[in-house]
Amino acid sequence: MDAFTKHTGKVVPYDMPNVDTDQIIPARFLKKIDRVGFGELLFYELRYEEDGSPKPGFILNQPQYAGGTVLVSGPQFGIGSSREHAPWAIQQYGFRVVIAPSFGDIFRNNCYQNGLLPVMLDAAEVDTIIARAQEIQGYELSVDLEAQQVTDGHGLAASFDIDPFRKENLVQGLDDIGLTLQNEAAIDAFEGANS
Amino acid sequence: MAPKTMFEKIWDTHVVREEEGKPSLLYVDLHLVHEVTSPQAFDGLRLNNRRIRRLDKTVAVADHNVPTNDRDKPLTDEISKAQLEAMQRNADEFGLEYHDMFSEKQGIVHVIGPEQGRTQPGMIIVCGDSHTATHGAVGAMAFGIGTSEVEHVLATQCIWQAKPKTMEIRVDGTLGFGVTPKDVILAIIGKIGTSGGIGHAIEYTGSVFREMSMEGRMTVCNMSIEAGARTGMVAPDEKTFAYLKGREYAPGGADWDAAVERWAALRTDPDATFDTVVTLDAADIQPQVTWGTNPAQVLPVSGRVPKPDEFESSQEQGAVEKALAYMGLNGGERIQDIAVDTVFIGSCTNSRIEDLRAAAEVAKGKQKAGSVRALVVPGSWAVKQQAEAEGLDQVFTDAGFEWRDAGCSMCLAMNPDRLAPGERSASTSNRNFEGRQGPGGRTHLVSPPMAAAAAIAGHFVDVRELN
């Protein structure tokens, strides 16, 4: 997993509540058996016409948001299924950070597993970011995981909470399994006591 | 000892490692695997030269993209085929018990767990699927995980979890005629919203759940995720024990009595408290129909589709407008005037024998409306066999419904069973998200009797008004 410390990048404001995992990546694309190639499928139904050409109205198809790396959206982003293909698609499209007032629980966990940073900010702060991203051409955010802060060079400085354990793993790019296997003696002991 | 909730008792007995302010490492008693969320996990194991730690606590089944008819013919969908073949290869290579679509133990992963007695009270159960909470109906802590976590559990039999808060959802009173467990959980979601349960472990309490059958409890726990919670459970009681007794993987002989004693002690202590308490009155719950594109957009069947201006914030109004446009509905329209094209009776929410019996009772001796396509997809081979022994298949086919083989089917449209763009369904499944049952498809979630009634009438009807 890639380590995450700081990131600065262009904001894509997707102003929508309840963006569920079926929208992020429709189920029919879950049939692949590898972990790559999901970026082109992100928001498939919303993003492409039936003939596969881009829908001009959809945010990812608007030229001013091309190359965005910080996705900002409404409350309950990522509700729905446990498909890890959702964070894979978001990440493989090029995003490093997703900001929303709240997230689906499993989705948020899945982001951590892949070094994609989910950031929860107050609804008012998210609204400010969305409004600025819509107004200011090339609007960027800086996300500092160590300082737990989001800044924009236009006066916004919003801090966010994160579980210290998740933070440590992200900052170090640690693989969860390796970490757990350091506790193998404890697992053996648990199995011994409960068999 | 301080009083504890059932959730806390289960949690505390599974901690392998715990440190203040960090997630705990919990031991997993049962890991259910299916073909869709596992291939990348097996790849990870291979890459790192890792094995499955406890083959005896892991079982795999094909359910999400198996065809539900013509299984003797070659698979037409190349990618489904690749995924099923990958599952087989992985099972062979890692020595994993696997039930392919020809196994008598095949079925939707959340149907076969309880049915085979693998799912037991007090367990921690995980699966790479968000509806894993279904297993909480027997008094287990069961939750969905992602693919990286599947790999983690395969390798370590453990999972890192931050402790959720506890939530009691109490429904007292008696359910009215025609009101099913599906209506209860839809009404709960309608009340607390799709985020109401985020960060919580739910325990369903009160006379309604005590009186409810095991299968009904499974329907309720199943949709905990639609209320935002990863896990939902019901305290084990005599019904639970009677349900599990004699099932293949349930404890037998002398072990049985010891198990029941252990299980009975899991109940929430009388003085224990929950972080959040929600109450509903059973008498207020009517048969439910969702009108929008998330499960909280739900109304009693007697209602009318809302208008955007009935909502306060502009964000809500926008969301309602968007949902109505997608669903092809007008605000103010009567729910019962909405015509359906397809009826789907199945999914891990409502495909157990009791669900099929309830739907068959409505369909018996009647004919589906001319243009309606109606599919009945049993949750497992065992359910299918039981239904056929009871003659339910005949009731359905006589009424013009299709009788299929077990799988997820039109719940998520990964196999050929799907809606065409603009097509409208009455579905007993659990998600009405945009495109869930096929791109452009429009889903209304209902109970099995309500779905059967819609198939007969060609539009939604109040089951309570059928003769």
Ligand code: SF4
């Ligand atoms: S029936 Fe639907 S919800 Fe249940 S496991 Fe299958 S796809 Fe998931």
